[in-house]
Amino acid sequence: MIAFVLKKLANAAFVMLAVAFLAFLIFRLAGDPVDMMSTEQTTEADRELLREKLGLNDSFLVQYARFVGNAAQGEFGISYRNGQDVLGLIAERFPATMELVIVATVLSLLIGLPLGVLTAIKRGKWYSEVLQFGSIIGVSLPSFVVGILLILVFSVTLGWLPAFGRGDVVNLGWWSTGLLTRSGLMALVLPSISLSLYQITLIMRLVRAEMLEVMRSDYVKFARARGISRYKIYFRHALRNCLMPVVTLTAMNIGTLIAFALITETVFQWPGMGMLFIQAVTFIDIPVMAAYLCIVAFIFVFLNTMVDITYAVIDPRLRSAN
Amino acid sequence: MLDTTETCLEVHNLTVEFPNRHGILTALNDISLEIRPGEILGMVGESGAGKSMTGLAIQGLLEHPGRIAGGEVRLAGRRIDALSDQEMEKIRGREIGAIFQDPLTSLNPLFTVGSQLVETIRQHMPDKSRSAARERAIGLLKEVGIPAPAERVDHYPHQFSGGMRQRVVIALALAAEPRLIIADEPTTALDVSIQAQITGLLRRLCKEHGTAVMLVTHDMGVIAETADRVAVMYAGRLIEIGLVDTVLKNPAHPYTKGLMASIPALGARVEHLHQIDGAMPRLNAIPQGCAFNPRCPMAGPRCRRDRPTLVPTGTGAAACWLHDGGTE
Numbered sequence: 001m002i003a004f005v006l007k008k009l010a011n012a013a014f015v016m017l018a019v020a021f022l023a024f025l026i027f028r029l030a031g032d033p034v035d036m037m038s039t040e041q042t043t044e045a046d047r048e049l050l051r052e053k054l055g056l057n058d059s060f061l062v063q064y065a066r067f068v069g070n071a072a073q074g075e076f077g078i079s080y081r082n083g084q085d086v087l088g089l090i091a092e093r094f095p096a097t098m099e100l101v102i103v104a105t106v107l108s109l110l111i112g113l114p115l116g117v118l119t120a121i122k123r124g125k126w127y128s129e130v131l132q133f134g135s136i137i138g139v140s141l142p143s144f145v146v147g148i149l150l151i152l153v154f155s156v157t158l159g160w161l162p163a164f165g166r167g168d169v170v171n172l173g174w175w176s177t178g179l180l181t182r183s184g185l186m187a188l189v190l191p192s193i194s195l196s197l198y199q200i201t202l203i204m205r206l207v208r209a210e211m212l213e214v215m216r217s218d219y220v221k222f223a224r225a226r227g228i229s230r231y232k233i234y235f236r237h238a239l240r241n242c243l244m245p246v247v248t249l250t251a252m253n254i255g256t257l258i259a260f261a262l263i264t265e266t267v268f269q270w271p272g273m274g275m276l277f278i279q280a281v282t283f284i285d286i287p288v289m290a291a292y293l294c295i296v297a298f299i300f301v302f303l304n305t306m307v308d309i310t311y312a313v314i315d316p317r318l319r320s321a322n
Numbered sequence: 323m324l325d326t327t328e329t330c331l332e333v334h335n336l337t338v339e340f341p342n343r344h345g346i347l348t349a350l351n352d353i354s355l356e357i358r359p360g361e362i363l364g365m366v367g368e369s370g371a372g373k374s375m376t377g378l379a380i381q382g383l384l385e386h387p388g389r390i391a392g393g394e395v396r397l398a399g400r401r402i403d404a405l406s407d408q409e410m411e412k413i414r415g416r417e418i419g420a421i422f423q424d425p426l427t428s429l430n431p432l433f434t435v436g437s438q439l440v441e442t443i444r445q446h447m448p449d450k451s452r453s454a455a456r457e458r459a460i461g462l463l464k465e466v467g468i469p470a471p472a473e474r475v476d477h478y479p480h481q482f483s484g485g486m487r488q489r490v491v492i493a494l495a496l497a498a499e500p501r502l503i504i505a506d507e508p509t510t511a512l513d514v515s516i517q518a519q520i521t522g523l524l525r526r527l528c529k530e531h532g533t534a535v536m537l538v539t540h541d542m543g544v545i546a547e548t549a550d551r552v553a554v555m556y557a558g559r560l561i562e563i564g565l566v567d568t569v570l571k572n573p574a575h576p577y578t579k580g581l582m583a584s585i586p587a588l589g590a591r592v593e594h595l596h597q598i599d600g601a602m603p604r605l606n607a608i609p610q611g612c613a614f615n616p617r618c619p620m621a622g623p624r625c626r627r628d629r630p631t632l633v634p635t636g637t638g639a640a641a642c643w644l645h646d647g648g649t650e
Contacts, residue, residue, distance in 0.1 A: 226415040
């Protein structure tokens, strides 16, 4: 098990080096940073001094190594747009996105898993068919449409929930949380539902398909022949064998949600990383984009490594590393 | 010794149907048999003859849309063919144990063999504590001949060889001391050298515990070694039943004769292996009269006209006009 974990961590480190290389290339391809920083009054000597100060005269590999070294310490430089520390900018926005994504993921698992099991074991019942049909709608509706509809119904018409913003937040160290205030929780409802609707339907359909497959397996038939009660068979024997693809899908989705929550964040004016990224793209703010790329990649790699380790926890056959 | 006057399992005129778009397929037709405590009844026949189906029908495990359309099943005198699924859950495992064909796939790969044993034991003996159930699990593993059972109880199925896994499956079947075990091709997926160990184990346990066994197999060798009596099935019907020695050495039905002649004798090298020409009819195309008549070397006009029923033939019974007034 320890060898297994070490091997996965080594893989993860290698992937991160490759991503850092791409982020580094963005700087190189985006033109000479000295041009962007200097004005018409800057003398050639000043430019050369700046060039030397920024280390741009060093060889390619030395610059890359320095970039990786800095990035590993969370040092991504200064934003071109407003001169703020990039890491500080991201740290300010990161909790908002993370809370939205985590709540949306928890919602999608809490609702998607039981619905998937229900539609599989009650196949052919009218409510299963309705759910199946409804899930097609859920999969096909884009999340900004869902978001706008939710705002229309619950904010504009009924006036129950706020239409935008994050409500009041409480600072726990550098992490600002909206989970501890009433207005923060109220503000979280609509965006997290709009973000999770697609995930719910996806998880429900995946679990249903997997359950139907597993229910046909010999060990489920044998468990039935041993007189194991049906609910133990559904939730102990069958569901656990369905979890691998669910874990994979959920982890991939968390990454995707973080990276692409920007649509929902835009609709709800949610002060998260997505909004930051949109602004960075508009202003060609390369340090922010590079940092965003590295952080999102890190989250993906981290989640995938966790997935591999979770596999081994779920399935004893994967515990020996080979 | 065993009380041979009472029966463990009685099946009377069991009929199983599968309704589909084109009509109703009769998968089992008028099956009657009984098994006494401690007795092993072998069920033989070609694939699709209905031998596994008989076992599933008795356990109430017929796949939708299959259903018991007639007859009755009695276990120790109690009728069990019309019970609800909840009531059958209490009988499966508790009164009727099961052994499946492939030990590689019949154990859940994500749980230790111990947890699967404890689960089964506690399902049927709810008053047993977790530690008492675990003690019993270790005892069962020991009884089925697994070395170092106290250690092996915490291992996962993939850490056992095929033969050892089938021993675990047998331990699971025995977990709640059932009256009857239905073993569906228990040795088919195993090496020949392991087969004899498993059938020997099954026979010993059945005799020691007084458990009745329905042994479904297409392997006549397994029947000869293990069973006390044998039932031969063809196209959903029981066509011959009797003591193993009698049926093997002196079969009454021409189909059984053909089956026996198809077993190549060890050491005898022959040009052509004996075979029964033709194939068993599909369930939707069973000929009029005796289902075997198109392949039967002895068939007469009556065989093509009327369907024979089981009639006594010395120690057993056979469904053939040869034993019931001739084929003319």
